[in-house]
Amino acid sequence: MSKVKSFAGGAHPSGNKDLSSGAAVVRLPAPEVVTVPLCQHLGAPSRPVVKPGDEVKRGSVIGEQNGFISLPTHSPVNGKVLRVENAPMPHMRSGPAVVIKTESEDGGEVYEPVPDWRNADISLIVNRIKEAGVCGMGGASFPTYVKLSPPEGVKIDTLIINGVECEPYLTADHRLMLERADDLITGMNILARVLGVTDPCIGIEVNKPDAIELLEKKGAKVIRLKVQYPQGAEKQLIDAAVGREVPAGGLPLNVGVVVQNVGTCVAVTEAVCKGMPCIRRITTVSGMGVNSPGNFNVCVGTPVSTLIDAAGGYKGDVRRLISGGPMMGMAMFTDAAPVTKGTSGILALVPAEVRDVVEGPCIRCGKCVDVCPLRLCASVIATASEYGKWEDAEKAGALNCMACGTCSYVCPAGRYLVHHIKRAQNEIRALARAREA
Amino acid sequence: MTENRIFDLAVSPHVGSSKNTKKIMWDVVIALIPALIAAFWFFGPRALMLVAASVGAAVLTEWLCLKFMKRPVNFAFDGSAVVTGLLLAYNVPPGVPWWLPVIGSAFAIAVAKQAFGGLGHNIVNPALLGRAFLVASFPVLMTAGWIAPMQWKDGERIDVQACGVSTAQLSESGEFDALSGATPLNALKQTFTWEGEPERSEEVRSMLFSKESIKNLFMGRIGGCIGETSVIMLLLGAIYLVLRGVLELRLPLSYLGSVALFGWLFGGQGWLDGNPLFHLLAGGVILGGFFMVTDMVTTPVTKKGRIIFGVGAGLLTMVIRRWGGYPEGCSYSILLMNLCTPLIDRYTKPLSFGEVKKNG
Ligand code: SF4
Ligand code: SF4
Numbered sequence: 113m114s115k116v117k118s119f120a121g122g123a124h125p126s127g128n129k130d131l132s133s134g135a136a137v138v139r140l141p142a143p144e145v146v147t148v149p150l151c152q153h154l155g156a157p158s159r160p161v162v163k164p165g166d167e168v169k170r171g172s173v174i175g176e177q178n179g180f181i182s183l184p185t186h187s188p189v190n191g192k193v194l195r196v197e198n199a200p201m202p203h204m205r206s207g208p209a210v211v212i213k214t215e216s217e218d219g220g221e222v223y224e225p226v227p228d229w230r231n232a233d234i235s236l237i238v239n240r241i242k243e244a245g246v247c248g249m250g251g252a253s254f255p256t257y258v259k260l261s262p263p264e265g266v267k268i269d270t271l272i273i274n275g276v277e278c279e280p281y282l283t284a285d286h287r288l289m290l291e292r293a294d295d296l297i298t299g300m301n302i303l304a305r306v307l308g309v310t311d312p313c314i315g316i317e318v319n320k321p322d323a324i325e326l327l328e329k330k331g332a333k334v335i336r337l338k339v340q341y342p343q344g345a346e347k348q349l350i351d352a353a354v355g356r357e358v359p360a361g362g363l364p365l366n367v368g369v370v371v372q373n374v375g376t377c378v379a380v381t382e383a384v385c386k387g388m389p390c391i392r393r394i395t396t397v398s399g400m401g402v403n404s405p406g407n408f409n410v411c412v413g414t415p416v417s418t419l420i421d422a423a424g425g426y427k428g429d430v431r432r433l434i435s436g437g438p439m440m441g442m443a444m445f446t447d448a449a450p451v452t453k454g455t456s457g458i459l460a461l462v463p464a465e466v467r468d469v470v471e472g473p474c475i476r477c478g479k480c481v482d483v484c485p486l487r488l489c490a491s492v493i494a495t496a497s498e499y500g501k502w503e504d505a506e507k508a509g510a511l512n513c514m515a516c517g518t519c520s521y522v523c524p525a526g527r528y529l530v531h532h533i534k535r536a537q538n539e540i541r542a543l544a545r546a547r548e549a
Numbered sequence: 550m551t552e553n554r555i556f557d558l559a560v561s562p563h564v565g566s567s568k569n570t571k572k573i574m575w576d577v578v579i580a581l582i583p584a585l586i587a588a589f590w591f592f593g594p595r596a597l598m599l600v601a602a603s604v605g606a607a608v609l610t611e612w613l614c615l616k617f618m619k620r621p622v623n624f625a626f627d628g629s630a631v632v633t634g635l636l637l638a639y640n641v642p643p644g645v646p647w648w649l650p651v652i653g654s655a656f657a658i659a660v661a662k663q664a665f666g667g668l669g670h671n672i673v674n675p676a677l678l679g680r681a682f683l684v685a686s687f688p689v690l691m692t693a694g695w696i697a698p699m700q701w702k703d704g705e706r707i708d709v710q711a712c713g714v715s716t717a718q719l720s721e722s723g724e725f726d727a728l729s730g731a732t733p734l735n736a737l738k739q740t741f742t743w744e745g746e747p748e749r750s751e752e753v754r755s756m757l758f759s760k761e762s763i764k765n766l767f768m769g770r771i772g773g774c775i776g777e778t779s780v781i782m783l784l785l786g787a788i789y790l791v792l793r794g795v796l797e798l799r800l801p802l803s804y805l806g807s808v809a810l811f812g813w814l815f816g817g818q819g820w821l822d823g824n825p826l827f828h829l830l831a832g833g834v835i836l837g838g839f840f841m842v843t844d845m846v847t848t849p850v851t852k853k854g855r856i857i858f859g860v861g862a863g864l865l866t867m868v869i870r871r872w873g874g875y876p877e878g879c880s881y882s883i884l885l886m887n888l889c890t891p892l893i894d895r896y897t898k899p900l901s902f903g904e905v906k907k908n909g
Contacts, residue, residue, distance in 0.1 A: 125564055280564065347902060360903040433556040438563040445556050459563075467565030473669035475570050478797065478850035486902035491850060492894075509901045517562030524568045525669070531560040 116318055118338035119348040121485040123518045125280050125341055125439065127319065128465075132398045133283040135406035137291055140422055142189045142217045146413030147199050148174065150208040152452035153247040154254045155181030157208055166193045170220035171389050174210045183245045183255045186222075188391035188411035189214040200449045202416070202435035203442050209450065212413070223387035229302050237306055237384055244383030245390045245453075249375030250274055250285075250344070251436055253454035256376055260306050262365050271304050271312035272353050275327075275374040276337060276344030278317060279437025282457040284396040285374050287407045289316070289323040292378050297332050299377030302384055307370055314374070315353050317343055341439060342516040346371045348485050360486075360512050375456075390453055397423040401430035401460030410451050417447040419458050431466045434459040439517040469526035480519035480529060486512055490519035494532035502543060505536035513537065568794070570668075573845075574628025576795045580786030581635050581840065587769045587779030591698035592643035596775050600638040603650035607634030610655045614663040629668050633657050636676035639776025639836060640880060641683065642694035649690055653679040673887040674844045677880045695732060695772045732772045733757055733831045738876035741818070750818060758824040766830035777836040787839040796843060799855040804842045807863020808834050815871055833879035834866065841880070847887040854890075854897035862886040 151157035158175030168174060168187040175185035191214045199209040226232050226240055242257035262268055273296075277285040289296060296314075304312040313333040316324050317340075324334050335353045337343050347358045349371060356367040364371055372380075375393065382388040391412055398405035403424025410419060416433070420426060434441040435449070436456055451458075480490040488509045496504035513533045520529045588596035611630035615622045637657055638650045657679030665671040684691045737757055740750035756762060765771050769779025777783075790796035809825035816823025828834065833841075842848065842862055849855050862882045869878020 123566070125566070351902075357903045359905065360901055362903060431557065432559060432563055434563055438561075440561050441563065442561065443557065443559045443563065445558050447554075447556075461563060466559075466563055468559070469565070469569070472570055473667065475573075475669045475845050476848070476850055477573070477845040478852075478855070481850045481899075482797070482852065487899040488901050489850060489894075489898060492898075508898075509904075512901050512904070515561070521562050521564065522566050522568070524566075524570045524573055526565065526569060528560055530562065534560075 116336045116338050117352045118340055118343065119352045119485055121483050121487070121518070122340040122342060122348075123483050123521050124339070125521055127339070128281045128398070129283050129286070129319070131281065131400075132396050132405040132407055133286055135283075135287070135404075137287050137394055137407045137409050138422070139409040140411075140414065140418070142214045142411045143414050143418045144214055145194070146188055146191075146212050146214060146411055147415065147450040148185060148188065148210045148212065148413035149199070149201060149450060149452050150175040150185050150210065151201075152185065152253060152412060152454060153183045153245075154252060155179065155183070158182060158185040160196050160208065160210060162193045162196065162210060164193050164195055167191075168193060168212060169222070170217060171222035171391065174212075177242070181255060181258060183247055183257075184243060185210075186245055186389040186391050187212060188220075188413055189217050190219070191215040200446050202444055202449045202452060202455060209413075217411075220389070220391065221387040222389065223383070225387045226384045229384050230305065234306050237302060240384050241380055244379075244388070246376060246379045246383055247390070247453055248373055249379060249393060249453060249456070250373035251440070251454050251456050253452070256372065256380065259365075259370050259372070260303070262307075262370075266365050266368075268307045268309060268365060268368055268370055270354055270369045271300070271307055271309040272335075272349060272369060272371045273300050273303075273312060273314040273374055273377055274344055274346075274349055274371050275314045275316040275320075275323065276349060277320075278339075278341045278344040279439055279441070279456070280341075281398045281459055282396045282437050283398070284394040284407050284456055286320050286323055287396075288378060288394050289320070289374055290326060293326050293330055295378045295381040296374055297327070297330055297377075298385065299379070299381040300332065300372075302380055303370075303372055303377065309370075313353065315344075315349050341518060341521075342485060342514075345485065345514060345516055347514070360509075393451070393453055393455065395419065395451055395455050396457040397459075398457065399430075399434075399459040400462045400465055401427055401433075403427045412452055413450045415447065416444065416449055416451065416458050419451065420447055420460065426460060428462050430460045431463045431468070432459075432461045434461065438465075439521065440515060467526070471527050472525040474525050474527060477524060479522045479524065483518045483522050485516065485518060486514065488513055488519075490523075490529045490533065491527070493536060494527060494529045497532040497536035497539075500539075502536055502539045505533075506540045510536040510540060570629075571627045573795050574632055576790060576793050577632050577840070578628055578635065580789045580795075581632070581639070581776070583782035583785040584639065584776045584779055584836070585635075587782040588639075588643070588775045591769055591778065592696060592775060596643050599641065599643065599645065599647060599650050599775060600635065602647045603638035603641075603654045604631055604634030606651040606654040607631065607637065607658050610658040611663070614659055615667075618663070620667070624668060627668070630658060633662065633675045633679075635776070636674075636840060637679045639840075640676065640680045640774050640833065642691065642696075642773075643775050644694035644696040645687075645690050649683060649687060649694075652686075653683045656682045669846055671846055672890075673884050674841055674847045677841060677884050677887075680880055681884060697772060698770045698778070732876065733762065733766065733827075734870065734876040737827075737831070738870070741871065747818070754817065758827050763826055763830060766827070771831075774833065774836075777833040780830050780835045783835045783839060790839070796839070797855065799852060800843045800848060800859045801838045803856045803859025804838045804863045805829060805834065805859075807860040808838070808866055809863075811864050811867035812870075814867075816867055828867065828870070832870075832877040837862075837866075837879040837883055841883050842886075847890060849890050849893045849897065851894060851897040851899060853899070854893040857893050857897065858886050858890065861889065
């Protein structure tokens with residue numbers, strides 16, 4: 113048994129994973145109408161290539177890739193395009209989406225499987241991952257193929273598969289590791305081959321012993337990680353697993369590492385071995401605000417309300433609806449927003465679970481400094497931000513903050529540290545743009 | 550079918566730890582209770598009266614200030630004013646009139662805290678500035694108001710006239726009259742002045758550093774300020790704070806370690822002949838080390854900074870005890886270090902993750 117590893121700093125929010133970790137993934141049929149966002153990935157939205165009235169096939173492209181950091185978008189159903197419009201999105205604002213009336217949900221394996229990925233041309237595999245629209249399924253939704261195309265001269269020697277799932281409540285990755293272990297390992301090996309890495313590993317927090325055991329039995333190399341938030345943050349995971357510090361403002365590839373989520377590996381297997389584009393994902397629906405929390409395999413474009421119904425509907429006084437985990441997820445104002453490739457969870461939280469406090473004065477307890485995994489002084493940045501001193505905030509390292517929320521979580525004064533820091537980031541970037549222009 | 554309702558928007562994170570400012574402050578109050586019991590035991594009901602007066606004045610002043618400044622007055626009950634009131638009372642001699650801690654607390658809250666912007670904005674520890682104000686304004690009361698700890702015999706309280714360290718020993722040896730000081734530190738300070746009589750000062754010092762004396766220090770059977778004498782009761786409170794996760798140990802440990810080290814280095818007459826244990830247990834070091842050096846608002850937020858703060862305060866404490874004008878240097882050393890806190894914070898800002906030191 114390998115040693116349990118970790119990073120420095122962090123906190124221990126209550127996991128609340130028992131709510132849904134025992135619930136096997138339930139596959140939901142496509143709803144009558146799907147609203148497929150054209151920007152489910154990080155980067156430029158895909159350009160719509162369908163118009164109202166068009167017949168679309170499951171797996172067919174409805175939006176083309178639009179630039180290097182971008183991806184195509186596929187229809188999750190066979191049906192007819194009703195509208196191409198701006199629809200509410202899980203990330204607080206509205207965005208372009210294709211609304212499709214579902215007729216049926218079969219077929220969809222629109223690509224030829226790559227015959228023998230162990231010997232196939234690497235560019236063929238990367239291209240397949242790109243055209244299938246695979247992006248990071250952990251939440252950040254960065255186009256996967258970009259991570260597989262390191263710039264000239266960069267040598268990747270380590271591939272870490274992220275099975276940490278450190279956000280409280282979320283269990284989608286846990287269930288996926290248990291139920292799709294073979295596809296996961298295949299995907300991991302495909303990615304390793306593309307990157308030329310010989311011994312990829314999977315990082316998992318020790319609160320998922322069943323997943324660790326299963327994957328080890330199947331021959332995967334597992335790195336046991338301490339249960340500590342944010343263990344699954346890319347930089348922290350790399351630090352814990354291989355002891356390398358990604359430079360501030362840099363990327364994992366600067367230290368020879370690529371990190372991919374477990375869900376991404378399965379999506380890669382689907383794309384490469386079955387020719388299936390990325391049109392479904394596993395999402396946890398949990399919180400004390402739903403009747404029967406669970407994990408669901410849903411089409412992208414499924415409205416959140418459908419998922420909530422599948423989980424038995426709302427229960428009690430739902431104070432907050434969240435897309436993602438409670439630490440970094442976004443509060444949604446409506447459950448009409450659709451699930452995207454990056455929706456790792458939908459949480460309906462009641463007042464007892466939510467921390468809703470009036471911000472008090474900083475008592476300089478230093479807890480935020482103690483826990484910041486990036487060794488930032490959150491209180492200092494936030495104070496500078498509150499006073500509008502953007503330069504001071506930048507000097508204090510505002511731009512390095514990854515908004516993991518650990519500092520706000522521990523702050524006894526209930527300060528909205530992440531909010532203040534993000535605000536400073538926006539202002540600093542705006543100033544920089546203004547200077548350039 | 551669920552109705553389409555509008556949910557609240559809010560910034561992440563959506564969950565938080567259950568610790569909050571109020572809970573922390575009340576935890577500190579609870580941790581200070583054992584020392585109050587000791588004060589009652591050794592100095593009688595007047596100790597309780599003084600503490601009550603001080604706490605009452607602190608809370609009332611806070612309330613009035615907030616009211617006057619049109620701020621939410623419920624801040625007066627967040628426990629921080631109670632902590633200030635307690636600490637101020639703990640830092641005055643038990644023989645002072647009731648209005649002295651009242652003035653001290655009022656000053657502490659109004660001038661040292663609210664005038665700087667209230668909770669979290671004060672630069673120095675309010676209770677300590679209040680105490681310094683009292684020492685400057687009422688020097689006689691503040692340095693002569695000692696009373697002897699009560700002795701208990703067959704279940705009855707007997708007042709022992711003599712004050713000071715291991716009381717009995719001192720009076721037996723007839724040295725007591727020569728010691729105008731009433732606390733162990735006063736006695737020690739005196740020995741430093743008897744330059745011409747090395748034997749006499751040696752004798753008193755060996756008494757002060759004796760096992761019996763250390764035991765009295767530990768239990769609190771000595772003269773001293775209301776809340777500082779009983780080491781064992783203060784430690785009980787400190788343990789409570791550690792268990793509650795409120796106490797970050799870098800500050801107290803570096804402070805106590807520094808006092809012990811420098812106490813040994815120059816806490817006696819010459820070099821390397823001090824008694825570290827005596828210096829730890831005497832005076833306000835334990836109270837200061839666990840309840841004032843650890844004041845969050847006025848100490849550094851960085852880990853390294855806290856250690857520097859503790860070591861610096863310990864050094865200053867010992868320098869004042871040995872060479873300064875006062876027998877005890879605990880509170881002034883902390884006040885001085887409070888002033889250095891912004892500087893310490895600035896120079897101990899950690900290198901953030903993945904950041905490379907500029908210019909090597
Ligand atoms: S945790 Fe909150 S109260 Fe403590 S120093 Fe940081 S911002 Fe201030
Ligand atoms: S949100 Fe930013 S400042 Fe706060 S703990 Fe995370 S990285 Fe550090």
